[in-house]
Amino acid sequence: xxxxxxxxxxxxxxxxxxxxxxxxxxxxxxxxxxxxxxxxxxxxxxxxxxxxxxxxxxxxxxxxxxxxxxxxxxxxxxxxxxxxxxxxxxxxxxxxxxxxxxxxxxxxxxxxxxxxxxxxxxxxxxxxxxxxxxxxxxxxxxxxxxxxxxxxxxxxxxxxxxxxxxxxxxxxxxxxxxxxxxxxxxxxxxxxxxxxxxxxxxxxxxxxxxxxxxxxxxxxxxxxxxxxxxxxxxxxxxxxxxxxxxxxxxxxxxxxxxxxxxxxxxxxxxxxxxxxxxxxxxxxxxxxxxxxxxxxxxxxxxxxxxxxxxxxxxxxxxxxxxxxxxxxxxxxxxxxxxxxxxxxxxxxxxxxxxxxxxx
Amino acid sequence: xxxxxxxxxxxxxxxxxxxxxxxxxxxxxxxxxxxxxxxxxxxxxxxxxxxxxxxxxxxxxxxxxxxxxxxxxxxxxxxxxxxxxxxxxxxxxxxxxxxxxxxxxxxxxxxxxxxxxxxxxxxxxxxxxxxxxxxxxxxxxxxxxxxxxxxxxxxxxxxxxxxxxxxxxxxxxxxxxxxxxxxxxxxxxxxxxxxxxxxxxxxxxxxxxxxxxxxxxxxxxxxxxxxxxxxxxxxxxxxxxxxxxxxxxxxxxxxxxxxxxxxxxxxxxxxxxxxxxxxxxxxxxxxxxxxxxxxxxxxxxxxxxxxxxxxxxxxxxxxxxxxxxxxxxxxxxxxxxxxxxxxxxxxxxxxxxxxxxxx
Numbered sequence: 223x224x225x226x227x228x229x230x231x232x233x234x235x236x237x238x239x240x241x242x243x244x245x246x247x248x249x250x251x252x253x254x255x256x257x258x259x260x261x262x263x264x265x266x267x268x269x270x271x272x273x274x275x276x277x278x279x280x281x282x283x284x285x286x287x288x289x290x291x292x293x294x295x296x297x298x299x300x301x302x303x304x305x306x307x308x309x310x311x312x313x314x315x316x317x318x319x320x321x322x323x324x325x326x327x328x329x330x331x332x333x334x335x336x337x338x339x340x341x342x343x344x345x346x347x348x349x350x351x352x353x354x355x356x357x358x359x360x361x362x363x364x365x366x367x368x369x370x371x372x373x374x375x376x377x378x379x380x381x382x383x384x385x386x387x388x389x390x391x392x393x394x395x396x397x398x399x400x401x402x403x404x405x406x407x408x409x410x411x412x413x414x415x416x417x418x419x420x421x422x423x424x425x426x427x428x429x430x431x432x433x434x435x436x437x438x439x440x441x442x443x444x445x446x447x448x449x450x451x452x453x454x455x456x457x458x459x460x461x462x463x464x465x466x467x468x469x470x471x472x473x474x475x476x477x478x479x480x481x482x483x484x485x486x487x488x489x490x491x492x493x494x495x496x497x498x499x500x501x502x503x504x505x506x507x508x509x510x511x512x513x514x515x516x517x518x519x520x521x522x523x524x525x526x527x528x529x530x531x532x533x534x535x536x537x538x539x540x541x542x543x544x545x546x547x548x549x550x551x552x553x554x555x556x557x558x559x560x561x562x563x564x565x566x567x568x569x570x571x572x573x574x575x576x577x578x579x580x581x
Numbered sequence: 582x583x584x585x586x587x588x589x590x591x592x593x594x595x596x597x598x599x600x601x602x603x604x605x606x607x608x609x610x611x612x613x614x615x616x617x618x619x620x621x622x623x624x625x626x627x628x629x630x631x632x633x634x635x636x637x638x639x640x641x642x643x644x645x646x647x648x649x650x651x652x653x654x655x656x657x658x659x660x661x662x663x664x665x666x667x668x669x670x671x672x673x674x675x676x677x678x679x680x681x682x683x684x685x686x687x688x689x690x691x692x693x694x695x696x697x698x699x700x701x702x703x704x705x706x707x708x709x710x711x712x713x714x715x716x717x718x719x720x721x722x723x724x725x726x727x728x729x730x731x732x733x734x735x736x737x738x739x740x741x742x743x744x745x746x747x748x749x750x751x752x753x754x755x756x757x758x759x760x761x762x763x764x765x766x767x768x769x770x771x772x773x774x775x776x777x778x779x780x781x782x783x784x785x786x787x788x789x790x791x792x793x794x795x796x797x798x799x800x801x802x803x804x805x806x807x808x809x810x811x812x813x814x815x816x817x818x819x820x821x822x823x824x825x826x827x828x829x830x831x832x833x834x835x836x837x838x839x840x841x842x843x844x845x846x847x848x849x850x851x852x853x854x855x856x857x858x859x860x861x862x863x864x865x866x867x868x869x870x871x872x873x874x875x876x877x878x879x880x881x882x883x884x885x886x887x888x889x890x891x892x893x894x895x896x897x898x899x900x901x902x903x904x905x906x907x908x909x910x911x912x913x914x915x916x917x918x919x920x921x922x923x924x925x926x927x928x929x930x931x932x933x934x935x936x937x938x939x940x
Contacts, residue, residue, distance in 0.1 A: 225615065241608055249582065256584065299817035331803050424654065446659055
């Protein structure tokens with residue numbers, strides 16, 4: 223197979239080694255005469271996968287035993303509703319750092335349950351940056367502080383965990399989960415749809431600190447929307463095949479060298495593209511330099527016509543899905559963990575050639 | 582590969598032809614240099630799959646254009662909450678036919694939103710039957726009548742759609758969806774987790790009649806829990822690979838001959854096992870004869886010791902996952918669409934031999 227260079231923002235590229243292993247498990251799992259997709263979630267085989275994936279996450283993130291890990295469904299969009307449903311009462315306030323499209327979707331759902339305060343917003347400048355810690359104006363007594371650690375649409379990313387003076391962080395980490403180490407002690411909840419850095423679409427990883435979980439509402443929340451339900455056991459049928467693939471990706475991350483390895487790898491890949499953007503004025507980074515994402519590199523060309531031409535010529539040499547989000551336009555190269563350096567180098571060479579021919 | 586005989590209640594056996602095609606698409610989809618699992622849900626490729634699967638469902642069920650079809654996540658357990666959240670107001674009543682474990686889980690969630698009336702319950706007799714139409718004592722003005730068309734735990738099934746005098750049916754069809762034709766005109770909602778008859782776990786098929794959908798609450802319900810959200814468009818990232826596999830299963834169902842074919846095929850397979858059960862008193866069907874499920878055949882042996890021995894000896898000749906649900910014990914053979922007649926025949930021959938050796 224001739225693999226193309228895949229810069230999809232998500233569902234995104236997966237490690238080819240993982241795809242190859244997964245095709246085996248899809249046809250026949252461990253010589254057991256059936257597919258992993260044909261096995262009960264109560265089978266010893268699936269329970270081992272579930273446990274192994276949780277152990278890997280614990281090891282990769284250095285979680286200790288004060289966290290619960292659960293594999294849910296419905297993506298970050300479901301967490302937008304589930305978090306306030308569990309934790310935000312009508313008379314309480316949660317702080318939501320507003321850095322773009324996904325933050326706003328989270329805010330919309332939280333308002334159904336309680337008060338929302340925005341300690342920061344970059345909406346005035348088109349969401350071209352994330353805040354420094356000294357820019358956060360937290361409310362008096364927030365239940366939690368929610369932030370989107372990486373913003374796929376604008377192409378911004380928090381370089382470090384926001385400082386909240388002990389208020390638990392709730393993080394939508396969908397698009398940079400496991401791309402670098404984080405300080406888990408600050409977090410009440412970390413949630414992430416798998417389809418960027420950790421697997422195929424269809425499974426959502428939710429990690430909750432136990433002492434934060436203890437504050438959840440368990441009276442008025444439907445059973446399946448209570449985090450406590452999923453902390454106790456595998457409540458209902460999980461997406462067996464998807465979790466199986468997540469476990470393969472986690473294994474791959476560990477074998478490559480864990481989160482420190484990927485931090486460096488991702489920094490290096492992103493630097494290649496940003497250096498090319500900054501070489502002169504032909505390409506223009508879409509966001510402020512100190513807020514640039516290592517996951518989604520967004521940039522503009524001198525005109526929309528040139529951007530269209532750029533996308534068309536890129537596909538001719540197998541550089542795919544470089545189009546910016548429909549709400550902002552421009553170019554977006556999503557270079558998650560599984561995007562190989564070779565693809566980034568091919569992109570950068572193409573960018574240089576395109577500038578020479580059209581600059 | 583030596584395929585075992587897989588009688589898992591779910592996630593259940595899939596057609597081997599579908600598994601083989603899916604392994605191709607998992608590695609590389611349509612010679613496009615990447616996996617279907619690596620493609621955006623906004624790609625032309627995925628949108629074609631989504632549309633094709635919906636067209637196939639429309640054709641198979643004879644839906645006409647007065648129904649919306651959506652591919653959601655979270656299984657039937659999520660629908661237990663979503664249906665009343667959308668349709669049952671605090672001062673209203675919904676009728677829930679109580680035929681066992683799954684009906685009760687649905688009832689528990691509905692009570693959070695409004696009043697629940699049970700027009701029938703077989704709890705007194707251990708859920709060994711489903712009602713005839715003349716046994717339903719509907720409330721004065723129910724918003725809908727909910728029923729579990731097939732009960733995986735007890736092994737009962739409605740032979741025909743319940744008669745509700747025009748009140749829309751809401752059906753948890755998880756375990757007999759697409760196993761036979763139904764009269765869709767009676768239904769407000771049909772929902773089904775895919776993992777029994779239509780695909781791998783991780784996608785939930787929801788079919789709603791448009792005039793029923795028009796009555797849904799769109800004010801106070803979180804965005805992702807509103808059916809209307811998903812009727813309008815693909816709202817958030819769907820489980821791309823899972824829907825792709827569902828589409829392959831639907832293609833397989835069509836190629837085999839559609840729902841009439843499977844009705845006959847499933848009747849014949851089930852008759853083989855029930856005839857063996859009824860041959861004498863060694864095996865004992867777990868439910869009333871007129872309520873027997875064509876999907877999950879449940880039966881007992883003279884003692885629990887013999888049941889254990891039965892399960893152990895069955896595995897020696899590759900007859901797997903025949904153990905009854907942990908809440909009721911006994912033997913359960915789940916023989917959904919994809920369970921081949923050959924597996925059923927092997928089971929029946931084993932049952933005869935086991936009786937000879939132990940009767």
